[in-house]
Amino acid sequence: MTRLPTADHEAQARQRREASKQAAERRLERERGLARQAAEWLGDDLLEVIEFRGQLTVVCKPPRLHELLAWFKDELAFDMLVDATAVDYLKLEGDYPERFAVVYHLANTVREARLRVRAYVSEEDPTAPTAGDIWAAAGWAEREIYDMYGLEFEGHPNLIRILLPHEYSGHPLRKDYPLRGRGERDNFPVIRRGDAEAKA
Amino acid sequence: MGLEDLLGEGFLATRVKDLLAWGRKNSLWPMPFGTACCAIEMMSTLSSRYDMSRFGAEVVRFSPRQADLLIVGGRVTLKMMPVLQRIWLQMPEPKWSISMGACASCGGVFDTYTMIQGVDQFIPVDVYIPGCPPRPENLIDAVRLIQDQISSHEVQAHIDEITGIPSLPRLQHMQALRAERARLADAPLIEVVQEPAK
Numbered sequence: 465m466t467r468l469p470t471a472d473h474e475a476q477a478r479q480r481r482e483a484s485k486q487a488a489e490r491r492l493e494r495e496r497g498l499a500r501q502a503a504e505w506l507g508d509d510l511l512e513v514i515e516f517r518g519q520l521t522v523v524c525k526p527p528r529l530h531e532l533l534a535w536f537k538d539e540l541a542f543d544m545l546v547d548a549t550a551v552d553y554l555k556l557e558g559d560y561p562e563r564f565a566v567v568y569h570l571a572n573t574v575r576e577a578r579l580r581v582r583a584y585v586s587e588e589d590p591t592a593p594t595a596g597d598i599w600a601a602a603g604w605a606e607r608e609i610y611d612m613y614g615l616e617f618e619g620h621p622n623l624i625r626i627l628l629p630h631e632y633s634g635h636p637l638r639k640d641y642p643l644r645g646r647g648e649r650d651n652f653p654v655i656r657r658g659d660a661e662a663k664a
Numbered sequence: 665m666g667l668e669d670l671l672g673e674g675f676l677a678t679r680v681k682d683l684l685a686w687g688r689k690n691s692l693w694p695m696p697f698g699t700a701c702c703a704i705e706m707m708s709t710l711s712s713r714y715d716m717s718r719f720g721a722e723v724v725r726f727s728p729r730q731a732d733l734l735i736v737g738g739r740v741t742l743k744m745m746p747v748l749q750r751i752w753l754q755m756p757e758p759k760w761s762i763s764m765g766a767c768a769s770c771g772g773v774f775d776t777y778t779m780i781q782g783v784d785q786f787i788p789v790d791v792y793i794p795g796c797p798p799r800p801e802n803l804i805d806a807v808r809l810i811q812d813q814i815s816s817h818e819v820q821a822h823i824d825e826i827t828g829i830p831s832l833p834r835l836q837h838m839q840a841l842r843a844e845r846a847r848l849a850d851a852p853l854i855e856v857v858q859e860p861a862k
Contacts, residue, residue: 628778629743636777645777650785652745655752657788 488518495520495577498540502579505535511561521567521580529583530593533568537598542570542579545599548606550585550613554639563587564615568595568602585615594620612637682815688732688758689814690720692807695731695755697748700738702765702797709800721807728754733810736789737764737797739772740780752787760813762806763789766796 499520503510511523524532536542546569553560562584571578585592594617595602606617607626614635617623625632632648634641667677698706710716710724725731728751740748752761763783766772769792771781783789790813791806 632742641777643776648777649742649780652749652780652786654785655749655787658757 491576492518492520494575495579498572498577498579501540502532502536506532519578519580521582523582523584526583526585526592529566529581530595530598533570533581533595534598536570536579536581540572541574542572542577544571544573545569545595545601545605546571546578548595548602548609550609550615550637552613552637552639560584564590564613566592566609566615590615591618592616593618596620611635614638685815689811691723692719692721692733692760692810693723693725693731694721694733694735695728695751696724696726696735696737697751698735698737699740699744700765700767700797702737702768705797705800706735706737706764706803709803714800714804716804716807719804719807719811728752729756731755732759733807734759734761734787735764735803736761736768736783739767739774740783742778742780745780745783745786748783749787760790760810761788762791762793762803762810764793764803764806765798766794769794772796 496515499513499522502522503513506522506524506528509525509528511525514521514523522532548566548568551565551567552563553565554563564585564587565582566585568581569578570581583592590613592615594606596606596617597619603620603622604626606620607623609615610617610620610623611625611627612635624630628636634646634648636645668675696703696706698704708714710722716722721733728734732755734752734755736748752759763769767774767779768783769789771779775781780786784792791809793802793806795802
């Protein structure tokens, strides 16, 4: 026997939706508070706090990045690094101070809050401090950034390629990198019928 | 031919190379190189509904040393190509290969820096299968085409290419070797057993 939805079920579903909406609003309010705290702590080193579709990003000046991340971990108990990634603004419309940015996605799993921290990195000196000493999870994510964007992380213990072959040259997620590559995919020995194993 | 009448039942006159080809084509041992959704169709082809064992090609070997049919099914990336080449070279002769599906044959929709635009650029391919992914029937058809190639002695052409000796001179060469062996067998053994002088 199948149970058809009754008025009672619909009311319960409406209540659940309402409750989760309120929880999201409470969370956003909490995140705004945390971002405000971070802005006060940074003072002049804050560039801006961006709120977009209920998500907050704290943009700081590069020299304070490592300090800020450590502060988030130690003082505000952001115990999880969800992801670390980078952006290449080369062909993006708008005014950006530098070509690249590194972005750290943080989460506080106890108080349920998520924040993003961004710092711009220049093309001439594409280096940023590693966050591996704060969250161990940063290690592989930073290797991926290095692999794809060519940004280097000071203090990273093992900054080598993670996805592409080690002998690969170039960083394919840079926006000036051609989609079809620079001939890497055509650069293999041709094996004909009858070639022996020693040739490989 | 009167030979079968002469010898009675249980005998069949044929050529050795035909017999060999008949044996080879009905017991192909595939090496599956499945890297994407084509591999799912390959598994389907091998299992009970389509049952590739009807065509004698059900003994899938995950060691290239024990296989004679390479089935490349799926995307092959920059990082995977050296692996594929090594697997091909590890397979013993005679061997055949099938490029299964759009990605293996031409890169498919993945026209990017990391995708090989067709494995036939770097390893030999005997039969291509179109489709994304191809249906099991297509794979069975490809195996049948390989079987046709084997029974039409394309394998002999392959061996000739490898050794650099074409079929007829090769046969004469083998006959000469055999004659030499027979001559040695008939020759007095004194040369062989005599100990070298000290």
